[in-house]
Amino acid sequence: MSVIHEWSVAELSRQLKAKAVSSVEVVQHLLSRAQTHAALGSFLHLDSDGALMQAKAADAQRSAGESRPLLGVPIAHKDVFVTRDMPTTAGSKMLAGYQSPFTATVVQHLSDAGAVSLGKLNCDEFAMGSGNENSAYGAVRNPWDTRRVPGGSSGGSAAAVAARLVPAATGTDTGGSIRQPAAFCGITGIKPTYGLCSRYGMVAFASSLDQAGPMARTAEDCALLLSAMAGPDLDRDATSLDVPKRDFTLTLDQPRVGATADKPLKGLRVGLPKEFFGAGLSADVNAAVQAALKQLTELGATLVDISLPRTALSIPVYYIIAPAEASSNLSRFDGVRYGHRAAHYSDLIDMYQKTRTEGFGDEVKRRILIGTYVLSHGYYDAYYLQAQKIRRLIANDFQAAFQQCDVIAGPVAPTVAWHLGDKANDPVANYLADIFTLSTSLAGLPGMSLPAGFGEGGMPVGLQLVGNYLKEDELLHTAHQFQQITSWHNAGPKEFVL
Amino acid sequence: MSAPSNQAALLVNGYEVVIGFETHAQLSTASKIFSRSAVAFGAAPNVHTSPVDLALPGALPVMNKGAVERAIQLGLAVNAHVAERSIFARKNYFYPDLPKGYQISQFEIPVVQGGEVSFFLGDEKKTVRLVRAHLEEDAGKSLHEDSALGGGGQSGIDLNRAGTPLLEIVTEPDMRSTAEAVAYAKELHKIVTWIGICDGNMQEGSFRCDANVSVRKPGAPLGTRREIKNLNSFKFMQQAIDFEIRWQIEQIEDGHAIQQATVLFDPDTGETRAMRTKEDAADYRYFPDPDLPPLVISREWVARVRSEMAELPRVMAERFVRDYGLPEYDATTLTQSQAMAAYFEATAKASGQAKLASNWIMGEVARRLNADDAGFDAIPVSSAQLAALIGRIVDNTISNNAAKQVFDALWQGEADVDAIIDAKGLKQMNDTGALEAIVDEVLAANADNIAQYKAGKDKAFNALVGQVMKASKGKANPAQVNSVLKAKLG
Numbered sequence: 001m002s003v004i005h006e007w008s009v010a011e012l013s014r015q016l017k018a019k020a021v022s023s024v025e026v027v028q029h030l031l032s033r034a035q036t037h038a039a040l041g042s043f044l045h046l047d048s049d050g051a052l053m054q055a056k057a058a059d060a061q062r063s064a065g066e067s068r069p070l071l072g073v074p075i076a077h078k079d080v081f082v083t084r085d086m087p088t089t090a091g092s093k094m095l096a097g098y099q100s101p102f103t104a105t106v107v108q109h110l111s112d113a114g115a116v117s118l119g120k121l122n123c124d125e126f127a128m129g130s131g132n133e134n135s136a137y138g139a140v141r142n143p144w145d146t147r148r149v150p151g152g153s154s155g156g157s158a159a160a161v162a163a164r165l166v167p168a169a170t171g172t173d174t175g176g177s178i179r180q181p182a183a184f185c186g187i188t189g190i191k192p193t194y195g196l197c198s199r200y201g202m203v204a205f206a207s208s209l210d211q212a213g214p215m216a217r218t219a220e221d222c223a224l225l226l227s228a229m230a231g232p233d234l235d236r237d238a239t240s241l242d243v244p245k246r247d248f249t250l251t252l253d254q255p256r257v258g259a260t261a262d263k264p265l266k267g268l269r270v271g272l273p274k275e276f277f278g279a280g281l282s283a284d285v286n287a288a289v290q291a292a293l294k295q296l297t298e299l300g301a302t303l304v305d306i307s308l309p310r311t312a313l314s315i316p317v318y319y320i321i322a323p324a325e326a327s328s329n330l331s332r333f334d335g336v337r338y339g340h341r342a343a344h345y346s347d348l349i350d351m352y353q354k355t356r357t358e359g360f361g362d363e364v365k366r367r368i369l370i371g372t373y374v375l376s377h378g379y380y381d382a383y384y385l386q387a388q389k390i391r392r393l394i395a396n397d398f399q400a401a402f403q404q405c406d407v408i409a410g411p412v413a414p415t416v417a418w419h420l421g422d423k424a425n426d427p428v429a430n431y432l433a434d435i436f437t438l439s440t441s442l443a444g445l446p447g448m449s450l451p452a453g454f455g456e457g458g459m460p461v462g463l464q465l466v467g468n469y470l471k472e473d474e475l476l477h478t479a480h481q482f483q484q485i486t487s488w489h490n491a492g493p494k495e496f497v498l
Numbered sequence: 499m500s501a502p503s504n505q506a507a508l509l510v511n512g513y514e515v516v517i518g519f520e521t522h523a524q525l526s527t528a529s530k531i532f533s534r535s536a537v538a539f540g541a542a543p544n545v546h547t548s549p550v551d552l553a554l555p556g557a558l559p560v561m562n563k564g565a566v567e568r569a570i571q572l573g574l575a576v577n578a579h580v581a582e583r584s585i586f587a588r589k590n591y592f593y594p595d596l597p598k599g600y601q602i603s604q605f606e607i608p609v610v611q612g613g614e615v616s617f618f619l620g621d622e623k624k625t626v627r628l629v630r631a632h633l634e635e636d637a638g639k640s641l642h643e644d645s646a647l648g649g650g651g652q653s654g655i656d657l658n659r660a661g662t663p664l665l666e667i668v669t670e671p672d673m674r675s676t677a678e679a680v681a682y683a684k685e686l687h688k689i690v691t692w693i694g695i696c697d698g699n700m701q702e703g704s705f706r707c708d709a710n711v712s713v714r715k716p717g718a719p720l721g722t723r724r725e726i727k728n729l730n731s732f733k734f735m736q737q738a739i740d741f742e743i744r745w746q747i748e749q750i751e752d753g754h755a756i757q758q759a760t761v762l763f764d765p766d767t768g769e770t771r772a773m774r775t776k777e778d779a780a781d782y783r784y785f786p787d788p789d790l791p792p793l794v795i796s797r798e799w800v801a802r803v804r805s806e807m808a809e810l811p812r813v814m815a816e817r818f819v820r821d822y823g824l825p826e827y828d829a830t831t832l833t834q835s836q837a838m839a840a841y842f843e844a845t846a847k848a849s850g851q852a853k854l855a856s857n858w859i860m861g862e863v864a865r866r867l868n869a870d871d872a873g874f875d876a877i878p879v880s881s882a883q884l885a886a887l888i889g890r891i892v893d894n895t896i897s898n899n900a901a902k903q904v905f906d907a908l909w910q911g912e913a914d915v916d917a918i919i920d921a922k923g924l925k926q927m928n929d930t931g932a933l934e935a936i937v938d939e940v941l942a943a944n945a946d947n948i949a950q951y952k953a954g955k956d957k958a959f960n961a962l963v964g965q966v967m968k969a970s971k972g973k974a975n976p977a978q979v980n981s982v983l984k985a986k987l988g
Contacts, residue, residue: 081556082554082555082556088555090555095555098555100549100554100555100556101549101554102549102554102556102557104556199556199558200556200557200558201556202556203555203556204555204556204789206788207788207789208788234560235560236558236560237558237560238558238559238560238561238789238790238791239558239788239789239790239791324785325788327590327783328588328590328599328600328783328785330599331590331592331598331599331600332553332555332597332598332599334592334594334599336594336597336655337552337553337597337655338552338554348594352592372783375590375783375784375785376781376783377781377783380783380784380785384785
């Protein structure tokens with residue numbers, strides 16, 4: 001049974017359908033792996049009993065003739081999705097032991113599609129961070145080099161998938177939190193168009209940016225999961241897009257109009273923003289990305305030089321808007337109704353202060369302070385309003401770029417995964433590392449990360465693809481075709497593929 | 499309540515009073531503004547709550563279209579602009595009964611912009627301009643155990659009210675007297691209850707008025723205002739504003755500057771008391787709520803709401819003047835409520851006597867309803883009965899005095915106007931021969947009065963009329979008695 005954890009979602013789906021293996025067998029195998037590799041720190045909660053019950057139910061449905069693609073496929077969820085059957089912490093002491101009375105739409109959709117939930121995955125506290133070192137429950141380690149970070153904030157999800165503890169996981173991306181850990185851990189992840197996946201039941205970080213998406217080893221697996229996760233949820237999330245549910249697997253192998261079997265990307269114009277290939281990009285990452293771009297041309301794509309002139313501004317804009325929204329979103333954690341409350345306090349204000357001082361970590365406090373500052377009377381116009389204006393210009397820049405190209409390609413991050421502790425005391429260095437992912441989030445566009453080789457220290461490098469609104473199908477198609485002629489996505493960290 | 503009618507007469511001790519209003523009208527939706535929990539008064543604490551109302555992690559607000567529809571109705575009722583696009587904003591502050599740590603409201607771009615409210619103050623027509631009306635959610639309630647009463651001194655939170663839809667209606671500082679302020683509030687109350695967007699219950703807090711009051715010397719810039727909160731009856735409103743005006747003038751006369759403040763009216767002492775001053779004012783850090791897209795209201799939606807709305811009071815009053823020939827005062831008075839207006843119209847149509855119907859409804863009917871503290875919904879006399887009664891006055895079957903007796907019987911539950919007239923023997927004596935016989939008898943027995951009358955004393959004539967009425971047992975028609983007497987006395 002040792003190969004089970006090497007199977008992709010698609011392969012697992014085929015094996016389950018062929019009844020070569022049962023969901024219970026798969027789940028038992030993966031639960032035991034999760035326990036074996038607990039030191040990775042990826043799981044915050046392993047729901048063994050619940051997972052086995054779901055697996056049994058899936059097997060029963062299978063026996064009764066049901067055959068949905070995700071039926072009996074085990075996954076796990078980033079711990080910012082609330083779940084009725086498991087605790088939800090958002091990586092914060094503030095929510096230690098918190099039990100939600102309802103389940104996030106995305107989690108429910110996957111459950112309805114037959115997926116089995118193994119548990120909840122570690123992340124930066126309230127999804128704030130890019131190294132997963134900000135979790136109140138300890139850092140997550142990168143399976144490729146356990147001295148390094150897995151990226152963040154969906155670091156637990158990326159590490160668990162890369163370490164073959166689960167074939168796929170949910171993540172959330174506010175400024176790169178799916179794409180960057182996917183790149184650091186050598187897996188595939190997609191952040192859909194803002195609003196494609198419901199935010200209902202996602203613990204909010206920055207409401208205008210937060211978006212859920214799948215993380216898996218292949219684009220095909222991402223397509224399988226996203227087809228279940230996405231869809232309108234208008235009665236529960238006012239920012240949910242009113243677009244019909246799609247099956248993203250249907251277009252994966254369809255050649256583009258005018259393309260041929262050996263040149264499936266013929267006619268695809270790939271834009272290369274010059275701002276993504278400047279001095280800040282390390283040589284190893286650049287080399288891997290350039291090689292990947294060459295492979296895209298071998299598939300028939302043409303490369304086009306473009307410009308996204310406000311790329312550098314995306315950092316200050318993001319680090320004004322996201323903390324502003326966060327400072328307000330996190331006000332509900334006040335110790336009154338649920339979550340952590342200080343044990344001793346003298347009056348109401350003292351209760352608030354002690355509760356929030358004890359409950360939040362440093363990075364969360366830092367962002368609450370920044371956000372409160374930029375929204376304050378006298379500063380609002382200079383910071384928040386100005387940032388919103390530039391945000392609109394950044395979105396316009398992308399639309400101008402999409403006049404010249406169909407997808408945009410570039411690196412996900414300037415470097416490979418750094419060592420634990422390297423940036424722990426330098427928040428600005430952390431923020432600067434987000435430069436290639438923030439603009440996509442600010443514009444609300446779909447973005448992907450897919451494995452594109454290795455760099456310094458044998459660490460994975462990701463290729464980022466950005467599409468226009470609702471062009472997830474085009475991104476997944478491009479990525480899937482790339483993965484037909486490359487094998488980076490099949491490579492795994494040695495200790496975990498045995 | 500006196501109603502001075504020109505500006506010069508409004509000065510209080512040489513000061514001009516300036517009043518503006520902020521009114522929170524609780525909208526009559528079945529569910530809350532951003533969740534599906536029921537809006538209901540008086541339930542056990544925290545029964546009507548959902549993850550949204552409790553601000554649980556991951557819960558998101560979704561706009562209740564019914565609340566928007568009611569805002570559109572108000573906009574149309576006060577001739578305001580209903581914004582094509584308005585924005586929800588977060589007002590951030592910490593308080594235990596504010597679960598999210600912010601209130602969702604509208605700040606820079608409200609749904610209703612401008613508009614006006616017109617009403618009569620005495621016989622003078624007044625118009626108060628509105629600045630805006632915006633949608634927002636209510637907070638919950640903090641409940642404190644009183645340790646003096648044996649409680650533990652603990653505080654509890656009831657979030658049943660949290661998320662209740664409110665429309666905050668803000669005026670320009672257009673009012674110049676307490677009387678005008680109270681009349682405005684009554685008119686606004688009439689409008690919101692008339693169009694059915696609010697139940698208007700002031701005791702339960704469905705219609706909460708805050709008055710911004712300042713005073714100044716005529717021609718001077720606006721004085722510093724103090725805001726009087728939660729005036730939960732029109733009577734308290736009047737007392738509170740009157741007190742506040744006197745207090746502010748005294749302060750200024752004593753050489754003290756007025757500090758901007760929020761004050762509470764204490765009905766027990768009849769005084770206002772500062773609860774917080776401007777120095778305590780929080781920085782609410784308003785910003786557009788990223789959970790809610792801009793509120794877009796199509797012109798088709800506005801047109802549909804307009805077509806489904808009941809006739810507005812001012813439109814109906816204009817129609818009463820035009821179609822029934824009523825004075826404007828009557829028309830305005832009769833359109834105090836939908837029930838009153840409907841009662842008038844039914845009576846006017848059935849009797850064909852609009853002015854008489856108006857007189858009866860504004861007079862006898864209103865007086866008895868007031869005495870019973872009842873409304874037109876609970877009136878024991880149907881419009882058909884009142885119309886029948888008016889018919890018997892008009893055809894001279896009964897006198898006005900007799901009609902009041904008939905009305906009294908109808909009020910007591912008797913049904914048929916003619917049966918009451920017969921049973922009580924109230925029919926007027928319309929037989930000239932019989933009347934002349936009575937007049938002759940009276941004249942024969944009252945030589946003194948005749949002599950006095952002839953000497954020029956009008957009182958003597960009235961005495962003779964009285965005698966004739968008495969002799970006819972009240973059934974004679976007084977007008978007829980007059981003419982017969984005059985003819986006989988030459």
